[in-house]
Each structure stands twice: as structure tokens, then as C-alpha cells.
Amino acid sequence: MRAMPNLAETSLESFGVNAIENFTWKQLLDLDSCTMCGRCTSVCPAHATGKPLDPREIVLKSGEVMAATAAHAPGGRVSPPLGVDAEITVNANSVFERITAEEIWSCTSCKACDEICPVNIEILDKILDMRRYLSLMESNFPAELGNAYRAMENQGNPWGMNQGDRAAWAKDLDVTVLDPGTPLTHEYLYWVGCAGSFDDKNKKVTQAMAKLLKRAGIDVAILGPSEMCTGDSARRSGNEYLFQMLATPNVEMLNGMGVRKIITQCPHCFNTLKNEYPQLGGNYEVVHHSQLLEDLITSGRLDMSNASLDDRITYHDSCYLGRHNDVYLAPRKVVGSIKGIQVVEMPRNGTQGMCCGAGGARMWMEENVGTKVNDERAREAIATGATRVATACPFCYIMMDDGVKGAGKDDTQVKVGDIALHVLDAIENGERALSELDAPLRQPVAGE
Ligand code: SF4
Ligand code: SF4
Known part of the structure; x- marks a missing residue:
């Protein structure tokens, strides 16, 4: 903008x-x-x-x-x-x-x-x-949006959660949480985003991503309670005042810490950090997790040699990753690298992909008129016969999962998840299969 x-x-x-x-x-x-x-x-x-x-x-x-x-x-x-x-x-x-x-x-x-x-x-x-x-x-905006504005203003995130709990997802994981003002000595700053920090489904994505980064030997640190919302929803809903209130201190902190390279799994954070923070003096090399995972898999740093899933998967394009930033192939290559998996496309894909309904701050507004955008998209995904749906955006994950469950499909029938979850599933599935092969043959019990 x-x-x-x-x-x-x-x-x-x-x-x-x-x-x-x-x-x-x-x-x-x-x-x-x-x-x-x-x-x-x-x-x-x-x-x-x-x-x-x-x-x-x-x-x-x-x-x-x-x-x-x-x-x-x-x-x-x-x-x-x-x-x-x-x-x-x-x-x-x-x-x-x-x-x-x-x-x-x-x-x-x-x-x-x-x-x-x-x-x-x-x-x-x-x-x-x-x-x-x-x-x-x-001040002519839907009333529900006012709740998200107040939460961003008072708690620093639209979920209205306690900022102090931002790194709670990392409790049992070996992840460095930086103090503000500490110079960043790690290769990347991992910008988790509000959804990845507070939403239960997306916290699992963050944990999966942290495990994958560790397996690949990528040196990252997180900001934890010092990370505030990038302000994407505020900006996309026209509230520039709130956007500047969130983005300006974020930029000052990142610049003060000498941050140069940022990884994020949220296309909304990705778009804002990469394309809009330069307007406020924040210039960083921002990488979406789909791009980093593709690179790690291609270079062999993330070992996928035993990763396998016997599934049919369809990838749902995020508007802010795809049309807004031209990233279409990386997430497809990531899921396509899993052995045994069959990738199928929905009729509307790539540049013609259909929205999940949550962009432009619609995530925080009611959808009372007409039918629901996510229900229509979920029906399209289910119609491919896929047993897994891959997303690469926290909002898409929430919306597609709600749509698929609303159509009566549970996780055993159609499993919706971020690409990081499918990749970790595949790696752990492959390791389980190997360990079962290695297990000593069970001795027959007398009388059997
Ligand atoms: S009606 Fe056709 S030409 Fe006019 S804005 Fe729409 S797509 Fe463009
Ligand atoms: S929701 Fe409709 S008007 Fe808005 S960007 Fe998408 S196609 Fe354009």
C-alpha cells in the first residue's frame, strides 16, 4: 500500500x-x-x-x-x-x-x-x-473490527492474548529467546507472528518449524514477548494510525538489534516486513518458510530421504504469498518432495487461486451475508479426493480446517495442515517405519 x-x-x-x-x-x-x-x-x-x-x-x-x-x-x-x-x-x-x-x-x-x-x-x-x-x-468500520483494534493497541496482538505468553509454544523446545536491545548474533531472526504464537492450531506449526530448523542446523532466535503484531490487519483495514503505532517500534527494535535476515511462516507478516517496513526505514531480507524449506530440502540440509506419506494432497494458495508476492512453486515443491505422496491441484490454483476469506482483515469481521468463502474453497479441496490439504499461511490453515470440518470431514478423512506439519509428519512417519524394521523379531510365547 x-x-x-x-x-x-x-x-x-x-x-x-x-x-x-x-x-x-x-x-x-x-x-x-x-x-x-x-x-x-x-x-x-x-x-x-x-x-x-x-x-x-x-x-x-x-x-x-x-x-x-x-x-x-x-x-x-x-x-x-x-x-x-x-x-x-x-x-x-x-x-x-x-x-x-x-x-x-x-x-x-x-x-x-x-x-x-x-x-x-x-x-x-x-x-x-x-x-x-x-x-x-x-471511524466507519464493522464493530467486530473495533475489538481487534483494541486488542492490537492494548495487548500488541489481535488475539488479545497476554504478550508475556508469546514464547509459551517453545517451553519444551531448545529455542533462544532474545532480550530487546541484544544484538542478534544468530543467522536468522524467526518472526513467529501472532497466529503462530497464540492460536492453538498454528502453535503446532511453529513447533514443527522449530523442529525442522533444528534438524537442518539453522541458527535462529526469536523475540518472544518483544515481538508485536506487524500491523498487517490494521493497515489492510485502513487504520494507518494503529499500523504506525505497531510497526514503528518494531522497526526501531529490529534495527537496534542489527537484524538483517528474517524467516516467517505468515504471508501477511512476510508481505508487511518485506514490502512495507522499508517505508518506515526497516530493510530486511525476508524469507517465507516455504522458500527456506524448499532450499533446505533441495540442498539436502533437511534430510528427506526416508520421509514418506501414503496420501493424496492438494495445496491451497495463500493470496499474500501467491498473487501479492509471486511465490507459487516453493510450497508445492516442499510437499512434492515427500515420497509416496500424490499432489493434485484444485481447479482454481496458482494465479487463479481462490481466497480462504480471511485476508484484508476479514479474519476479524463477521461473515453474515451470503455463503462463507472458506466453505466454498473447502468443498473445492474435498472434491479433488485429497486426503490432506496443505496451506502455507496461518489464516488459510484456520479457514480451510474450519471449512473441511464444517463439510463433515474429520482429520482421518481429510487432514488440513501447514506444509511444515505435513513435512514433519512425513519425516517422523519414515523414522517410525525404519525403527519398526530395526526392532528385534518378537519371540513366540510358549503355547502360541
Ligand atoms: S470489467 Fe474488465 S476491464 Fe473493467 S476492471 Fe474489470 S476486468 Fe478490468
Ligand atoms: S475480494 Fe473481490 S474486490 Fe477484493 S481484491 Fe478480491 S477480487 Fe478484488
């Missing part, structure tokens, strides 16, 4: 986009370029599940406001979108003359619309700029 000034110091009085002229020239050009093909709408998970959001309409309605009010701008004259209803009246230069807050809050920020548009119109950036206006200028 576009950088914003330091909100604690700026003299600016309005933020985000309300008035049409607050869009950049590129965004305005987009509004005049739509071919109305509807491809964006056809791939939108919010639209497909009955939410009041149609990405093509976001472009066309903003275009109507531009056309109706551009005559007032110096030298301004813009034709309205073709076929626009003559009955529609636009009384002011505000995009909210035509667009409702409900449309804007329905977006999962999955980026499928931008990816498919044949004329490279970006729709998501407009929605997020409008969210900034609604959130910062009008």
Missing part, C-alpha cells in the same frame, strides 16, 4: 480517498479505461458468495463520480462510462455518493480482480484507499 506521512506529526487533515480527485492520476486513468468485460467480477470471492461487492462496479461507479464532477476541475472534462444510467445523480465529488461502506468492507484484498484485468486496472488499491478514509476520518 502507498506510504503515508507519520500521522503523529503530519499537518494533513484528511486521509485516504473520499473526494474523487484524491486518487492519483493512474487511478483516475483506470476509471476511464474499463472495458466492462466483467472478468474481475467473475473471480471475486466476495461477489461469488453473495456479498454486496462487485469490483467492476467499484471502477464504474467511481468513474461516474469522476465524469459528473470533473467539469469543476481546471480544464476537466471526462465522458461518463458507456451505458451509464441517465437517472443516476451525483451531487458531490465523493466516491461515497455511489459506493457504500458495506461494499468496501466486503473485500478480502485477494487481488484476484487485479490479476485478471486485461487492461491492468488496479481495483484493490482504490478499495484500500477508501478504507483509509472510512477508518481514519469517519
